[in-house]
Amino acid sequence: MxxxxxxxxxxxxxxxxxxxxxxxxxxxxxxxxxxxxxxxxxxxxxxxxxxxxxxxxxxxxxxxxxxxxxxxxxxxxxxxxxxxxxxxxxxxxxxxxxxxxxxxxxxxxxxxxxxxxxxxxxxxxxxxxxxxxxxxxxxxxxxxxxxxxxxxxxxxxxxxxxxxxxxxxxxxxxxxxxxxxxxxxxxxxxxxxxxxxxxxxxxxxxxxAGGEAKQHLDIEYRALSVAPADRENAIINVLRYYEATNAMVFCNTRAAVNHLTARFNNRNFAVVALSGELSQNERSHALQAMRDGRAKVCIATDVAARGIDLPNLDLVIHADLPTNPETLLHRSGRTGRAGRKGVSALIVPNNARRHTERLLNNAGLTATWASPPSADEVLRRDDERILADPAFGEPVSDDERGFVETLLERHGAERVAAAFVRLCRGSRSAPEDLLDVAPFTPTGDRPARRDEQPSRRDDFGDSVWFSLSVGRRQNAEPRWLIPMLCRTGNISKREIGAIKMQPEETFVQIAADWADRFLAAIGPDRKLQNNIAVKRLDGTPDLSRAGYQPPKPDKKPHRGKRPFEANAPQGAHKPKFEKRGQPERTGATETKPWAKKPGKPKFDKPRSDGPAKHKKPKNRPG
The missing domain is CATH 3.40.50.300 (P-loop containing nucleotide triphosphate hydrolases)
Known part of the structure; x- marks a missing residue:
């Protein structure tokens, strides 16, 4: 050649x-x-x-x-x-x-x-x-x-x-x-x-060699936004959706590798683990299981998986986000080798989306932002695989024909087909239901700031108001309320409208189509962090209570002040203090004016007129 x-x-x-x-x-x-x-x-x-x-x-x-x-x-x-x-x-x-x-x-x-x-x-x-x-x-x-x-x-x-x-x-x-x-x-x-x-x-x-400055064309990068509690469920759905011949899941610690290995074993995945605590013999057996098809999923740390070349590795999942662009490239480079196509999927919690965007930009990569496959999408993909199974294209052999006719006569075509579908679905791990997450728009896909219209909270659209049992007197501020609402309620800042601070409570405006999901994420007790209660309001809150509220009668006034009286003359509330007289200094013990109780009287012991007593010196040998 x-x-x-x-x-x-x-x-x-x-x-x-x-x-x-x-x-x-x-x-x-x-x-x-x-x-x-x-x-x-x-x-x-x-x-x-x-x-x-x-x-x-x-x-x-x-x-x-x-x-x-x-x-x-x-x-x-x-x-x-x-x-x-x-x-x-x-x-x-x-x-x-x-x-x-x-x-x-x-x-x-x-x-x-x-x-x-x-x-x-x-x-x-x-x-x-x-x-x-x-x-x-x-x-x-x-x-x-x-x-x-x-x-x-x-x-x-x-x-x-x-x-x-x-x-x-x-x-x-x-x-x-x-x-x-x-x-x-x-x-x-x-x-x-x-x-x-x-x-x-x-x-x-x-x-x-032409690849350092541009993205690997054989690798499809996908950034999947998930709720923090749904990370493992999202990995299960990604594995089920792609059904790759070989897949590799990367974690940052040995403990995470052991945890995911146990979880996926229980979910009927053929899985092996690679971490630094394994012996060389155990590592060799794990890799051989991947090569001969006994295992389909390898869960590994970065150090343990460096340099590994597994055949037919079509899917790489970043269960934990890489710590730097080089690690991202090395992980993803396990797939898309020798002309084969591959997918590199990053599992991105809501609070790490900006960090992931910077990570991809620093690595010179462009990823498709999406949600993980839902349970319905996984099941539809299973049905497509069943319909596309090449076994349907093979003719019925003479050895099979007699039993096929017996099945059809005894059960009918519909029941035989239903039993076949149940067998196919039962052999796979069931997909997980995931919480809905607001879509993420990368910075580069957003319109330039000068082209945007100034945002107005009164144009927020259909919304529902909620009351939080914390206000100005509890030092409530939007800078810590908003992250707490996003984190606990699985929403983003775009779903939060106006925030009205009151002395004892705070009113928050939530987009109408996210209100039910917001309540579902908080839970039945309707409590946020620090025992902050959440209550859904009917209509717009009454903001006329924003002025001064006198202290409740059962509360004690502040030390040194008297209860507020509207008709009292000016200066009447100033406390009057009397200057204490200086006590005369006498031979007696001085009593301190702030002492709670008078001290006990001290009695002088009788003193002897003789010389002071001293310890008898010990006779030591010279």
Missing amino acids: SSFETIVPALAEALEKRGYTALTPVQQAVLATELGAADALVSAQTGSGKTVAFGLALAPTLLGGAERFTDAGAPLGLVVAPTRELALQVRRELEWLYELTGAQIASCVGGMDMRSERRALERGADIVVGTPGRLRDHITRGALDMSALRAVVLDEADEMLDLGFREDLEFILDAAPAERRTLMFSATVPRSIATLAKSYQRDAVRIS
């Missing part, structure tokens, strides 16, 4: 056997003639074929013009990856790519038997793939000979720095020969990566 002309022949043949018909942009970029044997800093999207790309780029350097590797000795190439799973995945990719060259490929990763790795290195390896910590251990112990090294690849370099491997990477690069070739591959190129490249690369060529 013309696109494979510049590739080492043995690797080109391996690509054809694998079914490759064209190279991805990053693979074409590393084979460009202007790159030659120079160092390179490559930024490309996750899932764009970077492993095959650096495998193709390394071949001329490692083979040195030969068609096959000779007897393996000290390694010629070294690939460093951030996690065990990614390192083992890279090894598998390089094994089929270099199969016809006779290359010996060894792996050195944490969690595996170090003695077996040492024996493999002693037998000889052409390429070594490993994680930073384990590679440093082998170098320190003298098991990994770096003297013959011709090229080093840092895969997912930004991830390795995020995981705190800078010191290990610098140790490995310092131990490698100075004239080596160094290739760095990274989804993003922050300042830390640029600094590392400047220190350990010589005149590196910067390659951006």
Whole structure:
């Protein structure tokens, strides 16, 4: 093929056997003639074929013009990856790519038997793939000979720095020969990566494989607004709606992974968990269950899932929002790989919608804002799948015909069809009913501020008034009332109209079509936080009570003041105080004027005329 002309022949043949018909942009970029044997800093999207790309780029350097590797000795190439799973995945990719060259490929990763790795290195390896910590251990112990090294690849370099491997990477690069070739591959190129490249690369060529500045076209981003209490129910409905062959759910903590795994197991989902507390054997079994179809949903933390490449992963769900744009890109990059389409769904609580909008903008992504699939939408999607089942297009076999006729004669076509539908629906987890959430309009979709008409509360539209049992005297203010109403009542600021503050209560205007949902969200006790009572009013409230209200008769007047009297002359309410006379100082004990009770009289003990008594000194030995 013309696109494979510049590739080492043995690797080109391996690509054809694998079914490759064209190279991805990053693979074409590393084979460009202007790159030659120079160092390179490559930024490309996750899932764009970077492993095959650096495998193709390394071949001329490692083979040195030969068609096959000779007897393996000290390694010629070294690939460093951030996690065990990614390192083992890279090894598998390089094994089929270099199969016809006779290359010996060894792996050195944490969690595996170090003695077996040492024996493999002693037998000889052409390429070594490993994680930073384990590679440093082998170098320190003298098991990994770096003297013959011709090229080093840092895969997912930004991830390795995020995981705190800078010191290990610098140790490995310092131990490698100075004239080596160094290739760095990274989804993003922050300042830390640029600094590392400047220190350990010589005149590196910067390659951006067309994906760094624009959105991955094979990934559909969806931001789903939910009530905070509905996060887990929304995830269930998303999983049920898409029915992906493989799906991955990301959480920020191990505790969240364990909680969701238990919840989804109870809901009849085939689920496995990946977190840092699992052993290497447990992680391998979990990934194998996803690959062979025994499990369909993988719930993982960011660290545990870095570098994982699962086949047919069509759906990524962010149960907890990513902490930064890089994490969002790495999570989403698990899907939409090798030309397949994928969906990245962010579960966004109401109070995190602005934060999510900034997160997407900083990542350079455009998402479709919507609500999660409702229970009715999930059931309709199930019906569509039943109707589209390819089994209906297959002819009835002779073995089946007799029993089919028996079923139809005994039960009839309608009852047989109904039983079939019940069986299909019963095998799946039931969808959840979700609370209605006000739609969210991203800032970019709103009209410019100068084109907007000034808002007027008297044009709010149909509304219902509510009374809250808190007012000015309880320090009520809209700045904390509005967030509390939105949070407890599952509404947004757009559904709140005028707020009228009274001394002992507050009147709030709510959009009419949200009034019933507002009350339902508050609950039957009609109480907000701090025991604030909510009462629905009929019509417009009476605002004539906004003036001064005298204190109730049963309340005691303020200390130092007398009850208010309308006809009292001016100045009559000023309290009169009499200046206390200074008591004469006498030999007796002075009585303090503010003392509640007089002190007890003190009696002088009889004093002896003799000398004062002293303790008898102890006789100590000299």
